[in-house]
Amino acid sequence: MPEINNTLLLIVILLNFFTLGSSRLGACIRAVALQGAILALLPLTVNGLTPHALGLAAGAFAFKGIFIPWLLFRAISEVRIRREIEPLIGYVPTLLLGALSTAAAFIFADSLPLVAEHRGTLFIPTALATLATGFLLLITRRKAITQVLGYLVFENGIFVFGVLLTTAMPLMVEAGVLLDLLVAVFIMGIVMHQINREFSTLNTERLSSLRE
Amino acid sequence: MTIAALILFPLALAVLSWPLPWDRGRSWLLPLAGTLHLLLTIRLFAEPPRPAGSWIAADALGLLVLGVSSLLFLCCSIYAVGYLRFRLDRGNRVIVPCLLIFLSALTLAALARHLGLLWLAVETTTLASAPLIYFNRNRRSIEATWKYLLLCSVGIALAMLGILFVAYAALHGGEQVSLQLDDLLAGAPGFSRPWLQAGFVFLLVGFGAKMGLAPLHSWKPDAYGEAPGLVGALLAGGLTSVAFLAILRGVQVMAAAGDLALARQSLIGLGVFSLALAAVFMIRQPDVKRLLAYSSVEHMGILAIGVGIGGLATFGAMFHLVNNALTKGVLFLAVGNIQRAYSSKYLGEVRGALVRVPVSAGLFLAGFLAITGTPPFGPFLSEFTILRGIFGAGHPWLAGLFLLLLAVVFVGMGSTVLAMTQGEEPAGMVDSGYRDSLLMVGPPLLLLLLVLGLGLFLPEPLRQFLQEAASLLEVAV
Numbered sequence: 001m002p003e004i005n006n007t008l009l010l011i012v013i014l015l016n017f018f019t020l021g022s023s024r025l026g027a028c029i030r031a032v033a034l035q036g037a038i039l040a041l042l043p044l045t046v047n048g049l050t051p052h053a054l055g056l057a058a059g060a061f062a063f064k065g066i067f068i069p070w071l072l073f074r075a076i077s078e079v080r081i082r083r084e085i086e087p088l089i090g091y092v093p094t095l096l097l098g099a100l101s102t103a104a105a106f107i108f109a110d111s112l113p114l115v116a117e118h119r120g121t122l123f124i125p126t127a128l129a130t131l132a133t134g135f136l137l138l139i140t141r142r143k144a145i146t147q148v149l150g151y152l153v154f155e156n157g158i159f160v161f162g163v164l165l166t167t168a169m170p171l172m173v174e175a176g177v178l179l180d181l182l183v184a185v186f187i188m189g190i191v192m193h194q195i196n197r198e199f200s201t202l203n204t205e206r207l208s209s210l211r212e
Numbered sequence: 213m214t215i216a217a218l219i220l221f222p223l224a225l226a227v228l229s230w231p232l233p234w235d236r237g238r239s240w241l242l243p244l245a246g247t248l249h250l251l252l253t254i255r256l257f258a259e260p261p262r263p264a265g266s267w268i269a270a271d272a273l274g275l276l277v278l279g280v281s282s283l284l285f286l287c288c289s290i291y292a293v294g295y296l297r298f299r300l301d302r303g304n305r306v307i308v309p310c311l312l313i314f315l316s317a318l319t320l321a322a323l324a325r326h327l328g329l330l331w332l333a334v335e336t337t338t339l340a341s342a343p344l345i346y347f348n349r350n351r352r353s354i355e356a357t358w359k360y361l362l363l364c365s366v367g368i369a370l371a372m373l374g375i376l377f378v379a380y381a382a383l384h385g386g387e388q389v390s391l392q393l394d395d396l397l398a399g400a401p402g403f404s405r406p407w408l409q410a411g412f413v414f415l416l417v418g419f420g421a422k423m424g425l426a427p428l429h430s431w432k433p434d435a436y437g438e439a440p441g442l443v444g445a446l447l448a449g450g451l452t453s454v455a456f457l458a459i460l461r462g463v464q465v466m467a468a469a470g471d472l473a474l475a476r477q478s479l480i481g482l483g484v485f486s487l488a489l490a491a492v493f494m495i496r497q498p499d500v501k502r503l504l505a506y507s508s509v510e511h512m513g514i515l516a517i518g519v520g521i522g523g524l525a526t527f528g529a530m531f532h533l534v535n536n537a538l539t540k541g542v543l544f545l546a547v548g549n550i551q552r553a554y555s556s557k558y559l560g561e562v563r564g565a566l567v568r569v570p571v572s573a574g575l576f577l578a579g580f581l582a583i584t585g586t587p588p589f590g591p592f593l594s595e596f597t598i599l600r601g602i603f604g605a606g607h608p609w610l611a612g613l614f615l616l617l618l619a620v621v622f623v624g625m626g627s628t629v630l631a632m633t634q635g636e637e638p639a640g641m642v643d644s645g646y647r648d649s650l651l652m653v654g655p656p657l658l659l660l661l662l663v664l665g666l667g668l669f670l671p672e673p674l675r676q677f678l679q680e681a682a683s684l685l686e687v688a689v
Binding site: 204 | 329331332335336339343350351352354355356357361362373376380382391404406433437493
């Protein structure tokens with residue numbers, strides 16, 4: 001079902017741009033949640049209704065689409081912040097960088113030695129573009145919560161690539177990976193709560209007392 | 213059976229320790245777990261190897277890392293009982309279960325023979341150790357924890373990408389797509405070369421961040437600086453060894469694919485860079501725990517160089533892994549005691565430690581001599597073996613640079629350590645209530661004796677075992 005795959009992957013790329021360009025944290029969390037939920041469909045559209053694909057899809061949907069966003073919403077409601085103010089690089093320049101890296105991802109993916117059935121699909125360019133988006137978010141944003149979102153987008157990029165290799169990753173390991181991701185976000189949520197309590201802000205640039 | 217018990221019983225104890233209403237009793241669970249773990253590990257050494265194709269099995273490399281970590285954990289767990297008595301205000305409801313989960317994840321990582329499972333275990337060690345770094349609950353430890361979590365999580369995500377690339381190399385090469393190590397080693401000659409090489413580079417960078425190889429070491433001084441001494445010992449001796457093991461699994465696959473040269477060159481590059489960077493930052497370092505962190509970066513560099521050179525140097529690196537872990541245990545535990553006695557870890561405030569806490573300061577001094585490669589301690593032998601390996605492989609320039617950097621480290625570290633231990637106590641010191649006690653001095657003393665013993669006499673079975681581990685990293689002829 002290449003058409004469905006391509007539609008889903010295009011939505012993933014559009015959501016990348018949305019996260020890069022939006023200053024409202026709630027909207028960003030929703031976008032990343034939606035991205036996770038859409039990615040959860042990919043194992044089904046690629047592999048059909050096998051038990052492995054069903055398990056992976058259900059797990060990814062539950063963790064990426066529901067639990068993790070819920071944890072993040074809880075985190076921002078506790079610290080009462082709604083907007084990312086003053087990113088290190090403005091929204092328009094980050095969007096431009098995002099567009100450039102997406103274009104580069106498409107060109108680069110063309111030159112990679114791929115298996116015949118993956119040639120011409122959107123999987124590899126989407127994975128690369130999503131990885132780049134995650135990195136951009138991690139580097140350019142100051143709020144701890146947007147950095148966590150960057151990490152999640154990065155993980156989503158890896159997931160897109162991983163869908164092509166479902167035979168390599170047994171379901172047990174996939175489930176463990178998702179669980180680790182959830183626990184990571186949970187612990188990051190606790191640390192964010194402590195950052196906010198100690199520093200009265202979630203801006204990570206205040207975390208600068210440890211240096212040479 | 214033994215393997216399942218090794219991994220599961222610390223988890224079970226962690227679950228049990230949580231509702232226990234008795235703080236002192238909870239602390240004693242740690243030495244209990246440590247002893248049991250070491251006994252089971254020794255039993256595992258005697259067991260016949262499991263059939264090829266298992267997801268969890270012990271080979272020489274895994275057993276080496278497991279044995280060292282287990283020994284270190286036992287010493288740290290005894291120390292922890294004494295340490296947590298001084299920190300009753302903090303409670304131990306979080307630190308004890310986290311230490312036990314950490315032990316379980318470390319064991320799983322050492323014994324995993326499936327790259328996905330290995331990744332899972334290493335990521336779990338990150339998550340279990342984050343609350344340990346945050347133990348002191350102040351601004352500085354929050355900052356250290358945040359940096360540690362974010363950098364290591366992203367780093368390890370890169371490693372996952374590397375693992376997937378390796379799987380894609382198998383798919384593209386038309387081999388069986390499996391991440392089980394035996395399957396990988398069997399199929400590696402047919403793998404698609406560019407994907408495999410990209411995969412190894414990502415693995416190296418990702419697990420290198422976890423191991424603390426420069427330039428991705430920046431979490432290390434912060435985390436080691438703010439975490440309690442015993443956590444520092446476990447991170448510097450156990451966690452880094454496990455991350456190194458993960459890189460070595462990548463080296464094994466590269467060797468099987470006949471692409472060992474690239475793997476070795478990149479290891480040497482990162483190793484020399486780590487060594488040089490650590491040497492620069494160790495000069496005039498006023499914070500003694502950060503000093504130890506840079507020393508850890510340095511020794512990770514030495515390990516990488518050893519494996520990068522190959523042959524005799526690989527054997528030296530395996531030996532050095534043992535020496536480094538045990539010596540780091542001595543140093544971090546002794547520094548923890550000194551910090552307790554002075555309520556400070558800064559050079560300006562800590563003076564004359566040999567007068568105030570003679571045993572701990574003596575251990576610290578001896579540990580410093582050991583880690584900088586002074587005879588007759590174990591690290592001298594292993595560093596010398598690596599050096600001989602570098603000369604033997606025909607890299608005299610590299611060997612010269614190696615020696616020069618080690619000398620810089622010796623001078624840089626020595627000036628701080630001597631200033632702290634020698635001289636008079638600063639005037640007007642408030643008594644912090646800490647005295648050297650058997651529980652807090654015995655474990656580092658035991659570790660130091662082991663390091664000394666390894667320097668004086670390397671038992672033949674251990675030598676053969678290290679040789680066996682090293683031979684896994686060579687091309688099978």
